Amino acid sequence: MPSRVIDVGLRDGSVEPRLYQSQGESGQWATLSHCWGKTVTTRLTLATLEDNMTAIPIATLSQNFRDAIAVTRILGIRYVWIDSLCIIQDSAEDWLQESAKMGDIYKKSLITIAGTNAEESTAGFLRKRSSEIRCHLRLSNDEEISVHVRPRIEWYGFAEIVGPLTRRAWVLQERLLAAQILHFGGQQMMWQCQTRTLAEGFCDADSAPEEQIPGAIESMLRIEFHARIEGSLPTEDDFSAKDKHNDTNLSRSHILETPSTIYPLRDNIYSQWYQVVALYANLKLTKQTDKLPAIAGIARQIQVRTADTYLAGLWERDMQRGLHWWYNPPGVMVRPSIPRAPSWSWASLDLTTEESLVPSSADFYLCATHASKYIPYEYDLTLISFSPELTEHGCLGSSLGSLTLRGLWNTAEFSKDLGVPLGRFSLSYPMPLALRGQEGICAAARLDVRQEQIEGLEMGCLQVGKFEYVGPKYPREEFVFALLLRRVGQRSDGSDLYARLGIAVLFSHCDPVLGWERREIDII
Structure with missing residues (x-):
């Protein structure tokens, strides 16, 4: 109890x-x-x-x-x-x-x-209901019966x-x-x-x-979630060690049949977590500091099943997919006055309250819930370490904490040529980027938060991984995504500290190696 x-x-x-x-x-x-x-x-x-x-x-x-x-x-x-x-x-x-x-x-x-x-x-x-009526009915044999009648409840x-x-x-x-x-x-x-x-x-x-x-x-999630938690589906331990970080090999086709319908289960429990977060991200809170605590119960159940480490809304063993999140349309989010999560976490943002900027609907996406699919990539991002503050309160989350990530890094600046054609990315990624060592515009970004002053920021892109678009709107195509980061200070040892500014996509003609260097980056 x-x-x-x-x-x-x-x-x-x-x-x-x-x-x-x-x-x-x-x-x-x-x-x-x-x-x-x-x-x-x-x-x-x-x-x-x-x-x-x-x-x-x-x-x-x-x-x-x-x-x-x-x-x-x-x-x-x-x-x-x-x-x-x-x-x-x-x-x-x-x-x-x-x-x-x-x-x-x-x-x-x-x-x-x-x-x-x-x-x-x-x-x-x-709630009070309409009173029922008591009626006396006379049958054909002159017998009387008493019945109670109430208004029909419409469906x-x-x-x-x-x-x-x-x-x-x-x-x-x-x-x-x-x-x-x-x-x-x-x-x-x-x-x-x-x-x-x-x-x-x-x-x-x-x-x-x-x-x-x-x-x-x-x-669907409720049915699937209980099925997984109660052990009717394979756990991570059922998969071989070599398959654990391979999304394709992790995929299993399971069906849970119920009296009313048949539900195809998600390919793994991390994808199920992303589905829950996509539902949760825009729900209302009275206390904005409750963003992570209010979903901690679900996070705890995922943790029990995966034995993974929970990091302020993300998971250690599925970091590439976890970092690839965004809101649509771009620029409709604000950071709360009291920080409640690190900048790299989806929990760090709120929908703006400015009526002129609020669209009729704003949607939260992670790569696992949108029309894109993570695929193995030789330049994948690696999580090197994280600060102890992130796990201090378990699944209740933390407003503090940094990640040390290792991957391909390149300096970036916003292009002054705003008329450059961005093709299919013009709406979702409206900010053209110039990268060191690359000719012309070969990337575009979307900011997490609408900012008036972006001039003079020390920025860079850290490649997250490769994702394949599998939706119906455009032909199947692979893209490399990157975190757009800005420098915010230094540690006591002199190493730079960065915060997330947004997310960027590299165009197909962008060389993912030329001008890039493999570095360890600390993000708060």
Whole structure:
């Protein structure tokens, strides 16, 4: 059981709920998935810890918490875990300790109660329904029977479970890790587990086709994720050592069949991580410093299966693909005022709040989720080392930490000839680059953040690896991608420090060796 849970008391409500410290015992519990909103009326603090263990008066709780306790009682479950009532909110030490366990808390709970359409904790999710009508019917033999009639619940698709809750960043790992979820939508309840998705508004007992769900990838991921975590699929140990870093050899074709459909599983668990991050990157956070902690539960499950080292959103053994990320359109991101991740991590950026710059939609991409595929390359980037700060808090991530990378390096500057034709790259990579030792414009870049002042920056490109475009829009073609870096200072030993500025692509006529030198580069 979690360290603390809420003992909901008797079903009839004659006993007030109270905080219960489990001290490592086993048992069953429900979890609540909810939006905090602007107001959470009750929080566990150091001052209220002792009193809450005696009783938590229902009258003091916000409506979401009252509803969660009511549902837990009705289901016959003794305990429910609610984040703001079970984690001490004014203790950084307790928050770090308990937040690291949240993935397991949701994964191992008997059921997750989701207040899907409640915008904040005071809204409540047990909505009042239209009253049913009692009717007396006279049969042909003059016998009378009594029936209850209620308005039919219309089925409008799964839009009902894409409510305020599903737009919150913390909630993604709760949904993916939970084995069973009971959604409370605007008009009806919906059920999701590993094999079925059901709603009150269905006309029959068949499971709904998952492809009807907006963002259906989430349902596929949930099924695949549990299959992998529970050991029904091969682990990294099942592959030979020589195959571990070869994406092609790692690929396996597995099929998981369910009553409603058949899902092809991702070629490896790292690709699955990138799919999750692509969903997660643009979800909303109340506290911007939670960007890495809010996905730590999923990262921990990946770590258990791969025995890999987690580095602020990236993985040590899959660094080439992890570093190849970008937002589209370019230049719509800003760095938060308080750094929460190193510049090389996707977690270091936020979507800008300037209305004039915000597009109707902004998408986050990693190479594994877009129309490109990593292929072995003789000049591949090598991760030499990383600073200890990166692993200090495990999967909760770090705002500090550097990577030392070894690869082909070349100085770069933005071309003053902005009229140079960039062909297919004109929209995605609008900044032409001039590289040392190369004639003309042979590369183009996209900046992570829109910057007014880029003149005079000491910049360079560090080749990441080769990727093959496999999408339908253009012919199949191979490209070398590079990190665009700027010099930001020096270490005490005199070595230069760099930060990520963006990502660049080398054109097909660019010589990947001429003018390039193999160097070790420290990136913060």
